[in-house]
Amino acid sequence: MIRIERNPAPSAATLALSYVGACVMGFAISALLIAATGYDPAEAFGAIWQGAVGSQTAMIGSLVKATPLILTGLAAAIAFRARLWSIGQEGQVYAGAMAGWCAVLLVPDAPALLLIPLALIFGAAGGAGLGAVAAGLRTRYGVNEIISTVMLNYIIVYLLSWLLSGGAWGEVGATVSYQQSPPAPEAAQLPNFDDRGRLHLGFAIALAASLACAALIARTPLGFEIRALGGNGEALRRRGVDVGRLTLVVMALSGALAGLAGIGEVLGVTDRLRGDELYGLGYAGVVIGLIAGLRPIGVLVAGLFFGGLANGAVFMSVLSDAPAALAQAIQGVLLISILCGGVAARTRLRRTVAHVG
Amino acid sequence: MTGALMEARGLTRRFGSVTALDGVDFDLKPGEIHCLFGENGAGKSTLASILAGVIAPDDGALAVGGGPRRYGSPADAIADGVGMVHQHFALVEAFTVLENLMVGLPGRGWRPDRAGLAVRARALAEDLGIALDPAARVSTLSVGERQWIEILKSLMEAGRILILDEPTAVLTPEESRRLFAMLDGLKRRGLGIVLVSHKLVEVMQSDRVTVLRRGRKVATLATADTDPGTLTRMMIGASPPPEGTQAPRAAGAVVVETRALTSAESAGGVPARDVSLTIRAGEIVGVAGVAGNGQAALFDMLAGALAPASGEIVIDGARVSPVSPTEMMRRGVRCIPEDRFRQGLVGEMSISENLMLGRHRAAPFRRGPFVDYGAADRVAANVIDAFRIATTGPQARAASLSGGNAQKVLLAREMAPGGRVLLANQPTRGLDVGVVATVHAALRAKRDEGAAVLLASEELDDLLALCDRILVMFRGRVMAAMSARDADVERIGALMAGRQPEAAA
Numbered sequence: 001m002i003r004i005e006r007n008p009a010p011s012a013a014t015l016a017l018s019y020v021g022a023c024v025m026g027f028a029i030s031a032l033l034i035a036a037t038g039y040d041p042a043e044a045f046g047a048i049w050q051g052a053v054g055s056q057t058a059m060i061g062s063l064v065k066a067t068p069l070i071l072t073g074l075a076a077a078i079a080f081r082a083r084l085w086s087i088g089q090e091g092q093v094y095a096g097a098m099a100g101w102c103a104v105l106l107v108p109d110a111p112a113l114l115l116i117p118l119a120l121i122f123g124a125a126g127g128a129g130l131g132a133v134a135a136g137l138r139t140r141y142g143v144n145e146i147i148s149t150v151m152l153n154y155i156i157v158y159l160l161s162w163l164l165s166g167g168a169w170g171e172v173g174a175t176v177s178y179q180q181s182p183p184a185p186e187a188a189q190l191p192n193f194d195d196r197g198r199l200h201l202g203f204a205i206a207l208a209a210s211l212a213c214a215a216l217i218a219r220t221p222l223g224f225e226i227r228a229l230g231g232n233g234e235a236l237r238r239r240g241v242d243v244g245r246l247t248l249v250v251m252a253l254s255g256a257l258a259g260l261a262g263i264g265e266v267l268g269v270t271d272r273l274r275g276d277e278l279y280g281l282g283y284a285g286v287v288i289g290l291i292a293g294l295r296p297i298g299v300l301v302a303g304l305f306f307g308g309l310a311n312g313a314v315f316m317s318v319l320s321d322a323p324a325a326l327a328q329a330i331q332g333v334l335l336i337s338i339l340c341g342g343v344a345a346r347t348r349l350r351r352t353v354a355h356v357g
Numbered sequence: 358m359t360g361a362l363m364e365a366r367g368l369t370r371r372f373g374s375v376t377a378l379d380g381v382d383f384d385l386k387p388g389e390i391h392c393l394f395g396e397n398g399a400g401k402s403t404l405a406s407i408l409a410g411v412i413a414p415d416d417g418a419l420a421v422g423g424g425p426r427r428y429g430s431p432a433d434a435i436a437d438g439v440g441m442v443h444q445h446f447a448l449v450e451a452f453t454v455l456e457n458l459m460v461g462l463p464g465r466g467w468r469p470d471r472a473g474l475a476v477r478a479r480a481l482a483e484d485l486g487i488a489l490d491p492a493a494r495v496s497t498l499s500v501g502e503r504q505w506i507e508i509l510k511s512l513m514e515a516g517r518i519l520i521l522d523e524p525t526a527v528l529t530p531e532e533s534r535r536l537f538a539m540l541d542g543l544k545r546r547g548l549g550i551v552l553v554s555h556k557l558v559e560v561m562q563s564d565r566v567t568v569l570r571r572g573r574k575v576a577t578l579a580t581a582d583t584d585p586g587t588l589t590r591m592m593i594g595a596s597p598p599p600e601g602t603q604a605p606r607a608a609g610a611v612v613v614e615t616r617a618l619t620s621a622e623s624a625g626g627v628p629a630r631d632v633s634l635t636i637r638a639g640e641i642v643g644v645a646g647v648a649g650n651g652q653a654a655l656f657d658m659l660a661g662a663l664a665p666a667s668g669e670i671v672i673d674g675a676r677v678s679p680v681s682p683t684e685m686m687r688r689g690v691r692c693i694p695e696d697r698f699r700q701g702l703v704g705e706m707s708i709s710e711n712l713m714l715g716r717h718r719a720a721p722f723r724r725g726p727f728v729d730y731g732a733a734d735r736v737a738a739n740v741i742d743a744f745r746i747a748t749t750g751p752q753a754r755a756a757s758l759s760g761g762n763a764q765k766v767l768l769a770r771e772m773a774p775g776g777r778v779l780l781a782n783q784p785t786r787g788l789d790v791g792v793v794a795t796v797h798a799a800l801r802a803k804r805d806e807g808a809a810v811l812l813a814s815e816e817l818d819d820l821l822a823l824c825d826r827i828l829v830m831f832r833g834r835v836m837a838a839m840s841a842r843d844a845d846v847e848r849i850g851a852l853m854a855g856r857q858p859e860a861a862a
Contacts, residue, residue, distance in 0.1 A: 240687070
């Protein structure tokens with residue numbers, strides 16, 4: 001008989017092997033899926049590879065796609081480390097985009113040097129504010145943060161929809177089906193490192209945030225408290241740490257990261273406020289955070305991987321005539337494979353001899 | 358050896374790099390109580406779990422009734438007539454006694470025979486002299502009554518060999534006596550009983566005893582041929598550390614005072630009711646009573662973990678408000694919580710991180726904006742040395758520690774300088790003599806340093822040995838307070854059971 005046991009501390013080699021195996025498995029299943037729908041797997045994968053890293057333009061496009069995923073992934077990782085199951089990254093992306101947009105509306109004629117920092121600060125604050133609401137509901141009234149964050153997501157997403165379609169923020173002529181704001185002033189556009197692909201300031205922020213979060217978790221007293229809260233909040237509370245305040249800080253920090261993802265997309269990619277461009281970034285962050293094992297540097301790697309995949313998928317649907325939905329299916333298969341790989345690394349099989357008496 | 362119910366040769370079990378059990382031989386005869394005796398982490402529970410099929414040995418052979426056995430699961434052992442009562446009960450609280458007895462009974466198909474089982478259960482309970490209503494819900498029963506269910510369940514399932522892991526850890530002295538009376542009855546019917554214990558009183562009631570130390574068997578002896586001193590020396594491999602003498606001291610100023618302190622009825626467990634007490638600097642005040650009589654609520658309020666419903670706490674003459682752990686920590690109150698792993702330690706964190714918990718923002722654990730994990734490891738290495746904690750090092754996870762070693766980590770943390778009040782609720786529960794002596798020494802050291810110490814224990818001997826004054830708690834109230842010097846065990850026992858002795862004046 002073979003028994004499955006937990007292995008709480010897998011070696012680095014085991015982890016690496018599991019993840020590589022999971023990716024191979026994921027691509028194999030994807031190949032079957034592509035073949036089953038009547039397309040050539042080799043051609044489709046070739047197109048994804050081309051679109052992800054095949055040229056300088058493709059690589060830059062992948063980094064741009066990875067930027068919001070890294071930030072929302074970090075947001076999820078920080079909250080989950082404290083065992084706060086916030087699913088609010090989705091709404092916080094929107095809140096960040098909207099709050100940052102408020103800054104643009106507030107001082108539209110300001111120079112870039114003032115407008116951009118202000119918009120980023122507003123964006124972070126918007127996400128943080130939404131996170132703080134969920135923290136307050138939990139600490140004050142014992143509302144489960146999973147419920148509150150998901151509900152807040154709905155509220156904020158439809159608030160933006162209303163503001164853009166019928167409310168004050170829509171472009172003249174905006175309708176329910178075509179929702180967007182007027183373009184942002186040029187001074188509000190995030191500076192680029194590369195003009196052709198628009199690798200914007202947001203990527204540098206995401207990179208810096210990954211390193212900062214890694215240092216926060218591993219080295220600072222706050223990071224220590226976050227891990228202790230995740231491990232045993234009761235023991236932490238009894239040792240004099242105000243757990244309610246800590247919850248607030250963690251949720252606000254997580255929200256600020258997601259908010260930066262939102263305003264970064266608005267001022268770095270679309271140059272105007274559009275709900276459809278923000279959709280799904282927060283939920284993808286939850287998955288990326290989990291795949292990364294809640295480690296900030298892991299989030300950076302996973303974010304880059306899925307950014308490349310997303311960019312390659314666009315290329316694939318353009319180049320071959322495989323439908324874009326197939327690209328999403330491939331992403332889904334890979335997500336599940338990698339999650340399974342993570343689980344596999346943390347379990348092991350043990351042979352036991354069956355009862356012979 | 359013929360005639361043995363159960364025989365084991367060279368049992369070995371490793372957990373990772375730790376060898377929990379190393380080539381241990383064991384045998385059990387019909388009609389005997391065979392005690393497994395040893396310190397925490399000596400391998401007693403591991404051995405018992407192998408005998409009951411809960412875990413598989415890496416090496417060694419097991420024979421039951423003369424036939425070789427390889428148990429794949431407890432169900433295999435039960436089929437052989439071997440049942441185990443675990444230290445932590447596995448009962449479904451929302452079920453009735455009868456329903457709990459039904460769980461896991463083999464070969465009942467999809468429609469269990471309720472009526473037949475009820476008759477059998479009642480007959481067996483009567484036989485053993487246990488009063489137990491099969492229709493009662495487990496959630497309404499006391500810890501002692503729950504233990505009877507576990508034993509009954511094991512007997513109904515198995516019926517040849519009964520393995521008990523620290524069965525008296527949660528029982529009152531009276532319930533323990535009844536348990537042993539019952540075990541005597543079972544023994545006379547030819548059952549073999551394996552008793553895991555670290556209490557000498559219990560060991561001395563067995564027929565044979567196997568002493569384990571660090572996973573190895575020291576010896577198997579007939580209990581009649583040995584004595585508690587010999588057994589203790591075998592268990593710890595040396596003479597026990599001498600108990601400190603109690604020199605009379607002048608009591609200091611009042612540090613802690615509670616006035617009519619009462620906790621909410623809805624807080625869960627038995628609330629503390631109208632408790633007024635004082636603790637002076639340099640004294641240990643004992644709280645006697647069976648656990649679950651409001652001690653937890655009283656200690657939680659003093660530690661700030663539970664807000665009082667009414668009454669007040671005064672420390673150094675100033676009323677504490679609000680009552681929170683942060684506030685209490687700031688005023689120098691330290692607490693060794695009742696539930697080490699749930700309330701005291703972060704299991705996934707290392708020993709050094711656990712030692713740092715709550716002081717991680719202060720020297721010596723702080724270096725600029727960062728935590729100095731190196732300093733934490735050095736502190737932990739010293740603690741591991743000073744308290745002789747059995748572990749692989751400062752980086753070992755707290756969850757990997759045995760109960761006694763976990764308690765030493767907590768002791769070290771809560772005794773650190775800066776604490777002026779030390780609260781300890783049942784700090785010796787489930788610990789072996791060696792660790793108990795360490796706990797006692799620590800409490801004495803803290804007292805001698807001038808701290809105010811409050812100690813709750815079910816072990817009267819602990820209280821009499823350590824305390825200056827003793828309070829007795831029953832159903833949340835302080836029944837009486839007395840100086841330890843004229844404390845009378847009989848009277849405290851009566852008060853613990855809620856009887857106010859008439860002669861007491």
